[in-house]
Amino acid sequence: MATIKDVAQTAGVSTATVSAVVNDSAYVSPELRARVLAAIKELRYAPSLLARSLRRGHSQLLAIVVSDLSNPFFARVVCAAEATVADWGYSLVVFNSDEKPEAEKRILNRIRMLSCEGTVLVPVGNSNQRIHREFEGRPMPTVLFGRTVDDDKSDTVVIDNLSAGRHATNYLLDLGHKRIGSITGPLQLTTGRGRLDGMLAAMQARGLTPEPQHIRSGEFREDAAYSVARNLLEQPDRPSALYVANGVMALGTMRAIADLGLKCPDDISIASTDTIPGIGGLHPRITRTEHPVVDMVDEAIRLLVDRIDRGPEVEPRNVVFQPALVVGDSCAPLDR
Amino acid sequence: MATIKDVAQTAGVSTATVSAVVNDSAYVSPELRARVLAAIKELRYAPSLLARSLRRGHSQLLAIVVSDLSNPFFARVVCAAEATVADWGYSLVVFNSDEKPEAEKRILNRIRMLSCEGTVLVPVGNSNQRIHREFEGRPMPTVLFGRTVDDDKSDTVVIDNLSAGRHATNYLLDLGHKRIGSITGPLQLTTGRGRLDGMLAAMQARGLTPEPQHIRSGEFREDAAYSVARNLLEQPDRPSALYVANGVMALGTMRAIADLGLKCPDDISIASTDTIPGIGGLHPRITRTEHPVVDMVDEAIRLLVDRIDRGPEVEPRNVVFQPALVVGDSCAPLDR
DNA sequence: CACACTTAGCTAAACGATTAGCTGCGCGGC
DNA sequence: GCCGCGCAGCTAATCGTTTAGCTAAGTGTG
Numbered sequence A, B: 001m002a003t004i005k006d007v008a009q010t011a012g013v014s015t016a017t018v019s020a021v022v023n024d025s026a027y028v029s030p031e032l033r034a035r036v037l038a039a040i041k042e043l044r045y046a047p048s049l050l051a052r053s054l055r056r057g058h059s060q061l062l063a064i065v066v067s068d069l070s071n072p073f074f075a076r077v078v079c080a081a082e083a084t085v086a087d088w089g090y091s092l093v094v095f096n097s098d099e100k101p102e103a104e105k106r107i108l109n110r111i112r113m114l115s116c117e118g119t120v121l122v123p124v125g126n127s128n129q130r131i132h133r134e135f136e137g138r139p140m141p142t143v144l145f146g147r148t149v150d151d152d153k154s155d156t157v158v159i160d161n162l163s164a165g166r167h168a169t170n171y172l173l174d175l176g177h178k179r180i181g182s183i184t185g186p187l188q189l190t191t192g193r194g195r196l197d198g199m200l201a202a203m204q205a206r207g208l209t210p211e212p213q214h215i216r217s218g219e220f221r222e223d224a225a226y227s228v229a230r231n232l233l234e235q236p237d238r239p240s241a242l243y244v245a246n247g248v249m250a251l252g253t254m255r256a257i258a259d260l261g262l263k264c265p266d267d268i269s270i271a272s273t274d275t276i277p278g279i280g281g282l283h284p285r286i287t288r289t290e291h292p293v294v295d296m297v298d299e300a301i302r303l304l305v306d307r308i309d310r311g312p313e314v315e316p317r318n319v320v321f322q323p324a325l326v327v328g329d330s331c332a333p334l335d336r
Numbered sequence C: 001c002a003c004a005c006t007t008a009g010c011t012a013a014a015c016g017a018t019t020a021g022c023t024g025c026g027c028g029g030c
Numbered sequence D: 001g002c003c004g005c006g007c008a009g010c011t012a013a014t015c016g017t018t019t020a021g022c023t024a025a026g027t028g029t030g
Helices: A004-011 A015-023 A030-043 A049-056 A072-087 A101-113 A128-135 A161-174 A190-205 A222-234 A247-259 A293-313 B004-011 B015-023 B030-043 B049-056 B072-087 B101-113 B128-134 B161-174 B190-205 B222-234 B247-259 B293-313
Strands: A061-066 A091-096 A118-121 A142-145 A155-159 A180-184 A215-217 A241-244 A269-273 A287-290 A318-321 A324-326 B061-066 B091-096 B118-121 B142-145 B155-159 B180-184 B215-217 B241-244 B269-273 B287-290 B318-321 B324-326
Touching: A004 A015, A004 A030, A015 A030, A049 B049, A061 A072, A061 A101, A072 A091, A072 A247, A072 A293, A072 B072, A072 B091, A091 A101, A091 B072, A101 A118, A118 A293, A142 A293, A155 A161, A155 A293, A161 A180, A161 A190, A161 A241, A161 A269, A161 A287, A161 A324, A180 A190, A180 A222, A190 A215, A215 A222, A222 A241, A222 A247, A241 A247, A247 A269, A293 A318, B004 B015, B004 B030, B015 B030, B061 B072, B061 B101, B072 B091, B072 B247, B072 B293, B091 B101, B101 B118, B118 B293, B142 B293, B155 B161, B155 B293, B161 B180, B161 B190, B161 B241, B161 B269, B161 B287, B161 B324, B180 B190, B180 B222, B190 B215, B215 B222, B222 B241, B222 B247, B241 B247, B247 B269, B293 B318
Parallel strands: A061 A091, A061 A118, A118 A142, A142 A155, A155 A318, A180 A215, A180 A241, A241 A269, A269 A287, B061 B091, B061 B118, B118 B142, B142 B155, B155 B318, B180 B215, B180 B241, B241 B269, B269 B287
Antiparallel strands: A091 B091, A287 A324, B287 B324
């Protein structure tokens, strides 16, 4: 690879002049400029971002750490992030913590070593100490995405989990369901706890109390939801409707329903939060609340870049997006 | 952020000694080692990978460029790559060319500037010149993934597209279908051309010639497949079965079928190549050929790392994975 | 014509690590 | 007692940039 010295030599100028041409950072006479440009072309020179980063003190690198990259929701997040980040002139380093705190720790450390300028983090667990412990010293600009932790120092972008759970449940209630169960995520996560609380609040508002054995939670995964759903639905007094906390869990639940020889929505109605893109042609079409992934990611990157530029003085900002109900045909009215 | 100088100063040693301790690259007396370790801990020192990379001449960075990150198939690829790459001690920079040649060009250039040590590339278009033009000078270790181009210099990891198309089509033929159509990807891509050729070969082997208007192709996207399928199925003489070239196109086709008020498999049978994970609980379960994504990615990374280590002398290797037929219930026997 | 002022382009010092090569100490052998 | 050798740890060069500060030539003014 040609270096700036090679270019300087072939063009017969100093490296400072080459740098000035490349970065347009100082006036260079048309003649020299032309010579430099020609040399660059001839040698196929491209500046080393490594060296530039070292000198300038910033790396043009942003990191994203998601908690489960095999979840289509986070795949969409990464996809959106890649695009937005490119618009801002950064490149994206992607990490998957796989819901493991120790992996997250290792990753955050690596991000620091890579001199990434900022991080979009879907935090694992609920202990914020870790985040700041790892990033101590020069604090790393961080936007918490999707989930929050007890942490008033970071910017956050989340959805209104309570509303999500409530709207989906209200839809079921409006159809006449009374014995509603739920399969939600780990309750130490805001996405798990919040959605369940929304569901319970909706029930309570109608004076209903769900049966304890109908309220389940498990990991945010297809197979976890499958097991939980299977176990729940094999009970003699199964509910007439279920609220399921995310897209892949809804799929797992549908699979359990199918395997048990039940029919949705005939035997049981399903409403969820979050969605799997593209499955609108399959049956049933799941009724769910959706959140605007692309907008959320755009906002997260915007906040992140702003914090990188303006530093820790800026007050932490917490942006909450509202979910929207999308009606499919996975819920049937309960006539009785 | 603490630098190696700070550590050296606090420990009362030279930077060389600190480096020796950090990298375990030379003997350091227990006493100094302890002092250095203490200083590192106290200052929360972590070496700058930027500086290290600059000096050592390699960056611990691998790049992956996929042609459509919103496609769940490539999301799975990125997910698998992230995990494997971490095992080898690298970090992964992710790019999405979105099937745009000019974006790919820009990305490859950026990869070069970032001093990534190697690239897993899902190439856009069919002109290999671009790849080598961009990577000229010190040639960039590259593994072509999923698709190949006219290029005998790179390692490649692909599936046997011909077999994929043939197996899926044979399944339909075995059920008695004769008027089979297809919706495949862009024919300048090996994944488009190959799968279609496999389908046609299967037909031909039974002495059948598909009607030209039943053979369609379009972009590898849900919405593209939807339009094509809709147009195809609205014709009076629609086929009794369709082979669809990938997972998202199968979903688009199913959506078209649903929107037209048709039933799968009653009115039309669908077999595809590639799959969407987790949708086994929805109806119909699409009959398809699957390929071992994780193994393919592992192999690609293995090849890439090997080439980085051993240089361009190694003969290019071309690994082909075989697809496997997975039967769902999207195909009905044709009795007539 | 001398002086100050501008400015194009240069030199050289960073950035934070690694590492070749040097220094000086301690020890063993004759 | 001296010489030579081994080796722990240091100094300083280096990776490829950017950039502060300098030089020298050009310009305009009194």
